[in-house]
Amino acid sequence: MKRWMYFAGVLLLMMISGGQLMAWNPDSPNEHKEQTGEKKEFDAGKFIMEHVMDSHEWHIMTIGKTHVSIPLPVIVYTKEKGVSVFLSSTFHHGPYKGYTSAKEGPHEGKIVLVNTDGTINEEAPLPVDLSITKIVAAMMFSLLVLVLIFIPLGKKYKKNPNQAPSGFQSLIEPVILFVRDDIAIPSIGIHKYEKYMPFLLTAFFFILTNNLLGLVPIAPGGANVTGNIAITAILAIITFLITTFSSNKNYWKHIFNAPGVPWWLKFPIPLMPFIELLGVFTKPLVLCIRLFANILAGHFIAMSFIVMIFIFGQISWIAGYGSSVLAILFYVFMTMLELLVAFIQAYVFTLLSALYIGMAMEEEHAH
Secondary structure (H helix, E strand, O other): OHHHHHHHHHHHHHHHHHHHHHHOOOOOOOOOEOOOOOEOOOOHHHHHHHHHOOOOEEEEEEEOOEEEEEEOEEEEEEOOOEEEEEEHHHHHHOOEOOEEEOOOOOOOOOEEEEOOOOOEOOOOOOOEEOOOOHHHHHHHHHHHHHHHHHHHHHHHHHHOOOOOOOOOHHHHHHHHHHHHHHHHHHHHOOOOHHHHHHHHHHHHHHHHHHHHHOOOOOOOOOOOOOOOHHHHHHHHHHHHHHHHHHOOHHHHHHHHOOOOOOHHHOOOOOHHHHHHHHHHHHHHHHHHHHHHHHHHHHHHHHHHHHHHHHHHHOOOHHHHHHHHHHHHHHHHHHHHHHHHHHHHHHHHHHHHHHHHHHHHOOOOOOO
16 A cells, blocks of 8 residues: 555656646647747746746746746736736737836836837836736635635634544644744743744744745746745845834843943944844845745756756757656655655744744843
8 A cells, every 4th residue: 555655656747847848848849940040949947037036927838839828917017007907818919008018128927118119218217017827816715715725724613612623624734833842932922922922823823825836837836926035125124013012111121222242343333233233134135045045946947857858959859858857756755855845844934933023032140
Protein backbone atom coordinates (compact mmCIF):
# COMPACT_ATOMS: atom_id res chain seq x y z
CA MET A 1 0.00 0.00 0.00
CA LYS A 2 2.80 2.40 0.91
CA ARG A 3 4.56 1.59 -2.35
CA TRP A 4 1.47 2.64 -4.30
CA MET A 5 1.22 5.85 -2.26
CA TYR A 6 4.83 6.72 -3.11
CA PHE A 7 4.18 5.92 -6.77
CA ALA A 8 1.06 8.11 -6.77
CA GLY A 9 3.01 10.97 -5.18
CA VAL A 10 5.78 10.83 -7.79
CA LEU A 11 3.18 10.57 -10.58
CA LEU A 12 1.39 13.64 -9.23
CA LEU A 13 4.62 15.64 -9.19
CA MET A 14 5.39 14.52 -12.75
CA MET A 15 1.91 15.63 -13.84
CA ILE A 16 2.47 19.03 -12.19
CA SER A 17 5.80 19.35 -13.99
CA GLY A 18 4.25 18.35 -17.31
CA GLY A 19 1.42 20.81 -16.78
CA GLN A 20 3.93 23.52 -16.02
CA LEU A 21 5.72 22.78 -19.28
CA MET A 22 2.47 23.06 -21.21
CA ALA A 23 1.44 26.28 -19.53
CA TRP A 24 4.84 27.85 -20.11
CA ASN A 25 5.57 26.70 -23.67
CA PRO A 26 7.12 29.64 -25.58
CA ASP A 27 7.14 30.16 -29.33
CA SER A 28 9.43 27.56 -30.86
CA PRO A 29 12.56 29.34 -32.14
CA ASN A 30 12.82 26.84 -35.00
CA GLU A 31 9.31 27.55 -36.32
CA HIS A 32 9.14 31.35 -36.27
CA LYS A 33 11.39 33.62 -38.27
CA GLU A 34 11.95 37.32 -38.32
CA GLN A 35 11.21 39.37 -41.41
CA THR A 36 14.90 39.16 -42.30
CA GLY A 37 14.55 35.38 -42.70
CA GLU A 38 16.77 34.57 -39.72
CA LYS A 39 15.66 32.24 -36.97
CA LYS A 40 14.21 33.90 -33.92
CA GLU A 41 16.58 33.46 -30.99
CA PHE A 42 15.09 32.24 -27.71
CA ASP A 43 15.52 34.89 -25.02
CA ALA A 44 15.76 32.87 -21.79
CA GLY A 45 15.94 35.91 -19.51
CA LYS A 46 12.87 37.56 -21.01
CA PHE A 47 10.99 34.24 -20.92
CA ILE A 48 11.65 33.80 -17.19
CA MET A 49 10.81 37.39 -16.31
CA GLU A 50 7.51 37.24 -18.20
CA HIS A 51 6.37 34.36 -16.02
CA VAL A 52 7.48 35.59 -12.60
CA MET A 53 6.45 39.23 -13.00
CA ASP A 54 2.97 40.76 -12.99
CA SER A 55 0.93 41.30 -16.16
CA HIS A 56 -2.45 42.52 -17.39
CA GLU A 57 -3.46 39.10 -18.70
CA TRP A 58 -3.15 35.53 -17.43
CA HIS A 59 -1.13 33.56 -19.96
CA ILE A 60 -2.04 29.86 -20.10
CA MET A 61 -0.14 28.37 -23.03
CA THR A 62 1.12 28.94 -26.56
CA ILE A 63 0.11 26.54 -29.34
CA GLY A 64 2.08 27.37 -32.47
CA LYS A 65 1.34 31.05 -33.09
CA THR A 66 -1.79 31.03 -30.91
CA HIS A 67 -1.44 32.45 -27.40
CA VAL A 68 -4.09 31.18 -24.96
CA SER A 69 -4.63 33.61 -22.09
CA ILE A 70 -7.31 34.94 -19.75
CA PRO A 71 -8.00 38.67 -20.28
CA LEU A 72 -8.18 40.77 -17.12
CA PRO A 73 -9.91 44.12 -16.48
CA VAL A 74 -7.84 47.22 -17.23
CA ILE A 75 -8.80 50.23 -15.11
CA VAL A 76 -6.86 53.41 -15.89
CA TYR A 77 -7.35 57.08 -15.09
CA THR A 78 -6.05 60.29 -16.65
CA LYS A 79 -7.15 63.85 -16.05
CA GLU A 80 -8.13 64.29 -19.70
CA LYS A 81 -9.89 60.95 -20.30
CA GLY A 82 -11.17 60.22 -16.81
CA VAL A 83 -11.69 56.58 -15.81
CA SER A 84 -11.54 53.96 -18.58
CA VAL A 85 -12.46 50.31 -18.03
CA PHE A 86 -11.93 47.58 -20.63
CA LEU A 87 -10.43 44.10 -21.02
CA SER A 88 -6.73 43.62 -21.77
CA SER A 89 -7.65 41.47 -24.80
CA THR A 90 -8.59 44.66 -26.68
CA PHE A 91 -4.86 45.42 -27.02
CA HIS A 92 -4.48 42.35 -29.27
CA HIS A 93 -5.96 44.41 -32.09
CA GLY A 94 -3.88 47.53 -31.43
CA PRO A 95 -4.30 50.61 -29.20
CA TYR A 96 -7.70 51.11 -27.55
CA LYS A 97 -9.18 54.41 -26.36
CA GLY A 98 -5.76 56.03 -26.71
CA TYR A 99 -4.04 53.38 -24.53
CA THR A 100 -1.78 50.44 -25.23
CA SER A 101 0.44 48.01 -23.33
CA ALA A 102 4.12 48.75 -23.96
CA LYS A 103 5.93 45.68 -25.32
CA GLU A 104 9.46 47.03 -24.84
CA GLY A 105 11.40 49.99 -23.53
CA PRO A 106 11.45 51.53 -20.03
CA HIS A 107 7.66 51.13 -19.64
CA GLU A 108 7.50 47.51 -20.79
CA GLY A 109 4.35 45.80 -19.50
CA LYS A 110 2.73 49.07 -18.38
CA ILE A 111 -0.29 50.87 -19.78
CA VAL A 112 0.82 53.96 -21.72
CA LEU A 113 -0.83 56.67 -23.81
CA VAL A 114 -0.48 56.61 -27.59
CA ASN A 115 -0.51 59.28 -30.27
CA THR A 116 -3.04 59.42 -33.10
CA ASP A 117 -0.64 57.50 -35.35
CA GLY A 118 -0.43 54.63 -32.84
CA THR A 119 3.06 55.40 -31.49
CA ILE A 120 3.70 55.66 -27.77
CA ASN A 121 3.42 59.19 -26.39
CA GLU A 122 6.79 59.49 -24.62
CA GLU A 123 6.04 62.96 -23.25
CA ALA A 124 2.72 62.13 -21.57
CA PRO A 125 2.85 60.89 -17.97
CA LEU A 126 1.79 57.33 -17.25
CA PRO A 127 -1.93 56.99 -16.42
CA VAL A 128 -2.97 55.91 -12.92
CA ASP A 129 -3.25 52.15 -13.26
CA LEU A 130 -5.83 50.46 -10.97
CA SER A 131 -6.15 47.34 -13.10
CA ILE A 132 -6.93 43.85 -11.87
CA THR A 133 -3.60 42.31 -12.83
CA LYS A 134 -2.57 38.67 -12.57
CA ILE A 135 -1.17 39.14 -9.05
CA VAL A 136 -4.31 40.95 -7.88
CA ALA A 137 -6.60 38.31 -9.41
CA ALA A 138 -4.59 35.49 -7.81
CA MET A 139 -4.67 37.27 -4.45
CA MET A 140 -8.46 37.69 -4.70
CA PHE A 141 -8.81 33.99 -5.47
CA SER A 142 -6.67 33.02 -2.48
CA LEU A 143 -8.75 35.27 -0.21
CA LEU A 144 -11.92 33.65 -1.57
CA VAL A 145 -10.45 30.22 -0.77
CA LEU A 146 -9.66 31.31 2.80
CA VAL A 147 -13.15 32.76 3.26
CA LEU A 148 -14.79 29.57 1.97
CA ILE A 149 -12.67 27.50 4.35
CA PHE A 150 -12.76 29.49 7.58
CA ILE A 151 -16.30 30.89 7.67
CA PRO A 152 -17.90 27.41 7.62
CA LEU A 153 -15.30 26.19 10.14
CA GLY A 154 -16.04 29.14 12.42
CA LYS A 155 -19.78 28.43 12.26
CA LYS A 156 -19.11 24.77 13.02
CA TYR A 157 -17.04 25.65 16.10
CA LYS A 158 -19.69 28.11 17.26
CA LYS A 159 -22.46 25.56 16.84
CA ASN A 160 -20.57 22.68 18.51
CA PRO A 161 -17.86 24.25 20.71
CA ASN A 162 -17.06 21.10 22.68
CA GLN A 163 -17.23 18.60 19.84
CA ALA A 164 -14.09 16.86 18.56
CA PRO A 165 -12.93 18.11 15.14
CA SER A 166 -13.96 16.13 12.10
CA GLY A 167 -13.32 16.25 8.36
CA PHE A 168 -11.39 19.26 7.12
CA GLN A 169 -11.63 20.74 10.60
CA SER A 170 -9.23 18.09 11.90
CA LEU A 171 -6.64 19.25 9.33
CA ILE A 172 -6.87 22.97 10.08
CA GLU A 173 -7.15 22.83 13.88
CA PRO A 174 -3.61 21.45 14.51
CA VAL A 175 -2.18 24.29 12.38
CA ILE A 176 -4.14 26.90 14.36
CA LEU A 177 -2.97 25.34 17.63
CA PHE A 178 0.59 25.33 16.32
CA VAL A 179 0.45 29.07 15.58
CA ARG A 180 -1.04 29.69 19.02
CA ASP A 181 1.12 27.39 21.16
CA ASP A 182 4.46 27.56 19.32
CA ILE A 183 4.43 31.09 17.90
CA ALA A 184 2.04 33.48 19.65
CA ILE A 185 2.25 32.42 23.31
CA PRO A 186 6.08 32.00 23.54
CA SER A 187 6.70 35.27 21.66
CA ILE A 188 4.00 37.57 23.03
CA GLY A 189 3.04 36.01 26.35
CA ILE A 190 0.16 34.00 27.75
CA HIS A 191 -1.75 37.09 28.91
CA LYS A 192 -1.51 39.21 25.76
CA TYR A 193 -1.39 36.87 22.78
CA GLU A 194 -5.15 36.58 22.12
CA LYS A 195 -5.49 40.12 20.77
CA TYR A 196 -2.89 39.41 18.05
CA MET A 197 -4.02 35.91 17.04
CA PRO A 198 -6.34 37.17 14.22
CA PHE A 199 -3.44 38.96 12.51
CA LEU A 200 -0.96 36.14 13.02
CA LEU A 201 -3.38 33.50 11.71
CA THR A 202 -4.36 35.69 8.75
CA ALA A 203 -0.72 36.34 7.82
CA PHE A 204 0.21 32.66 8.18
CA PHE A 205 -2.64 31.25 6.11
CA PHE A 206 -2.50 34.05 3.52
CA ILE A 207 1.21 33.48 2.87
CA LEU A 208 0.88 29.69 2.97
CA THR A 209 -2.11 29.62 0.60
CA ASN A 210 -0.45 31.89 -1.97
CA ASN A 211 2.83 29.99 -1.70
CA LEU A 212 1.04 26.72 -2.47
CA LEU A 213 -1.11 28.21 -5.24
CA GLY A 214 2.06 29.55 -6.85
CA LEU A 215 3.17 25.94 -7.40
CA VAL A 216 -0.04 24.97 -9.22
CA PRO A 217 0.69 25.06 -12.97
CA ILE A 218 -2.71 26.21 -14.27
CA ALA A 219 -4.92 29.22 -13.56
CA PRO A 220 -5.94 30.36 -11.01
CA GLY A 221 -2.60 29.05 -9.72
CA GLY A 222 0.89 29.78 -10.94
CA ALA A 223 0.94 33.48 -10.03
CA ASN A 224 3.90 34.78 -8.07
CA VAL A 225 1.93 36.60 -5.34
CA THR A 226 4.33 36.31 -2.39
CA GLY A 227 7.25 36.78 -4.79
CA ASN A 228 5.97 40.30 -5.51
CA ILE A 229 7.67 42.88 -3.33
CA ALA A 230 4.56 45.09 -3.21
CA ILE A 231 2.61 42.30 -1.46
CA THR A 232 5.38 41.48 1.02
CA ALA A 233 5.92 45.19 1.70
CA ILE A 234 2.26 45.65 2.69
CA LEU A 235 2.45 42.65 5.02
CA ALA A 236 5.64 44.04 6.59
CA ILE A 237 4.08 47.52 6.99
CA ILE A 238 1.09 46.00 8.81
CA THR A 239 3.50 44.24 11.19
CA PHE A 240 5.37 47.53 11.68
CA LEU A 241 2.17 49.44 12.49
CA ILE A 242 0.93 46.80 14.94
CA THR A 243 4.35 46.70 16.62
CA THR A 244 4.57 50.49 16.88
CA PHE A 245 1.08 51.05 18.27
CA SER A 246 1.43 48.14 20.71
CA SER A 247 4.75 49.35 22.13
CA ASN A 248 5.14 50.60 25.69
CA LYS A 249 7.45 53.20 27.21
CA ASN A 250 10.03 50.54 28.13
CA TYR A 251 10.40 49.72 24.42
CA TRP A 252 11.20 53.33 23.49
CA LYS A 253 13.39 53.73 26.56
CA HIS A 254 15.63 50.91 25.33
CA ILE A 255 15.85 52.65 21.96
CA PHE A 256 16.72 56.19 23.06
CA ASN A 257 18.33 55.54 26.45
CA ALA A 258 19.32 51.90 26.64
CA PRO A 259 20.41 50.88 30.18
CA GLY A 260 23.93 49.54 30.54
CA VAL A 261 25.28 51.44 27.52
CA PRO A 262 28.17 53.90 28.22
CA TRP A 263 27.00 57.53 28.27
CA TRP A 264 29.51 58.58 25.62
CA LEU A 265 27.73 56.30 23.12
CA LYS A 266 24.47 58.14 23.81
CA PHE A 267 25.55 61.74 24.47
CA PRO A 268 26.48 64.18 22.98
CA ILE A 269 26.52 62.18 19.69
CA PRO A 270 23.51 59.82 19.81
CA LEU A 271 25.25 56.90 18.14
CA MET A 272 23.42 54.05 19.90
CA PRO A 273 19.96 55.73 19.79
CA PHE A 274 20.43 56.21 16.06
CA ILE A 275 21.38 52.54 15.55
CA GLU A 276 18.48 51.34 17.68
CA LEU A 277 16.01 53.63 15.89
CA LEU A 278 17.34 52.41 12.55
CA GLY A 279 16.61 48.87 13.72
CA VAL A 280 12.94 49.79 14.17
CA PHE A 281 12.69 50.32 10.40
CA THR A 282 15.09 47.59 9.26
CA LYS A 283 13.06 44.85 11.01
CA PRO A 284 10.00 45.18 8.73
CA LEU A 285 12.35 45.68 5.78
CA VAL A 286 13.97 42.34 6.54
CA LEU A 287 10.51 40.74 6.76
CA CYS A 288 9.64 42.13 3.34
CA ILE A 289 12.89 41.18 1.58
CA ARG A 290 13.20 37.70 3.12
CA LEU A 291 9.77 36.49 1.97
CA PHE A 292 10.03 38.18 -1.44
CA ALA A 293 13.55 36.93 -2.18
CA ASN A 294 13.00 33.33 -1.10
CA ILE A 295 9.80 32.82 -3.09
CA LEU A 296 11.11 34.65 -6.16
CA ALA A 297 14.36 32.68 -6.09
CA GLY A 298 12.43 29.41 -6.03
CA HIS A 299 10.46 30.43 -9.13
CA PHE A 300 13.67 31.54 -10.87
CA ILE A 301 15.42 28.23 -10.22
CA ALA A 302 12.40 26.17 -11.32
CA MET A 303 12.02 28.20 -14.51
CA SER A 304 15.75 27.87 -15.21
CA PHE A 305 15.36 24.09 -15.47
CA ILE A 306 12.48 24.51 -17.92
CA VAL A 307 14.51 26.99 -19.99
CA MET A 308 17.29 24.40 -20.36
CA ILE A 309 15.02 22.32 -22.61
CA PHE A 310 14.57 25.12 -25.14
CA ILE A 311 18.21 26.22 -25.00
CA PHE A 312 19.48 22.72 -25.78
CA GLY A 313 16.62 22.28 -28.26
CA GLN A 314 18.18 24.99 -30.41
CA ILE A 315 21.27 22.80 -30.77
CA SER A 316 19.45 19.65 -31.90
CA TRP A 317 16.25 17.77 -31.16
CA ILE A 318 18.30 14.97 -29.53
CA ALA A 319 19.86 17.45 -27.10
CA GLY A 320 16.42 18.96 -26.46
CA TYR A 321 14.79 15.64 -25.60
CA GLY A 322 17.81 14.48 -23.62
CA SER A 323 17.92 17.63 -21.52
CA SER A 324 14.17 17.47 -20.92
CA VAL A 325 14.58 14.28 -18.87
CA LEU A 326 17.12 15.90 -16.56
CA ALA A 327 15.15 19.16 -16.46
CA ILE A 328 11.95 17.41 -15.36
CA LEU A 329 13.78 15.40 -12.70
CA PHE A 330 15.38 18.55 -11.29
CA TYR A 331 12.03 20.35 -11.56
CA VAL A 332 10.31 17.59 -9.57
CA PHE A 333 13.00 17.95 -6.90
CA MET A 334 12.53 21.74 -6.84
CA THR A 335 8.76 21.33 -6.56
CA MET A 336 9.17 19.09 -3.51
CA LEU A 337 11.62 21.60 -2.02
CA GLU A 338 9.26 24.51 -2.75
CA LEU A 339 6.45 22.69 -0.93
CA LEU A 340 8.66 22.71 2.15
CA VAL A 341 9.69 26.34 1.58
CA ALA A 342 6.01 27.34 1.31
CA PHE A 343 5.42 26.24 4.90
CA ILE A 344 8.78 27.49 6.20
CA GLN A 345 8.35 31.03 4.85
CA ALA A 346 4.82 31.30 6.26
CA TYR A 347 6.16 30.12 9.62
CA VAL A 348 9.19 32.45 9.61
CA PHE A 349 7.18 35.56 8.71
CA THR A 350 4.57 34.82 11.39
CA LEU A 351 7.21 33.98 14.01
CA LEU A 352 9.24 37.14 13.42
CA SER A 353 6.07 39.28 13.45
CA ALA A 354 5.10 37.76 16.80
CA LEU A 355 8.63 38.29 18.17
CA TYR A 356 8.64 41.96 17.15
CA ILE A 357 5.23 42.49 18.76
CA GLY A 358 6.36 40.72 21.94
CA MET A 359 9.56 42.78 22.15
CA ALA A 360 7.55 45.99 21.83
CA MET A 361 5.38 45.04 24.83
CA GLU A 362 8.09 43.61 27.07
CA GLU A 363 7.99 45.04 30.57
CA GLU A 364 11.05 46.34 32.37
CA HIS A 365 12.82 43.76 34.47
CA ALA A 366 14.75 44.40 37.65
CA HIS A 367 18.51 44.19 37.09
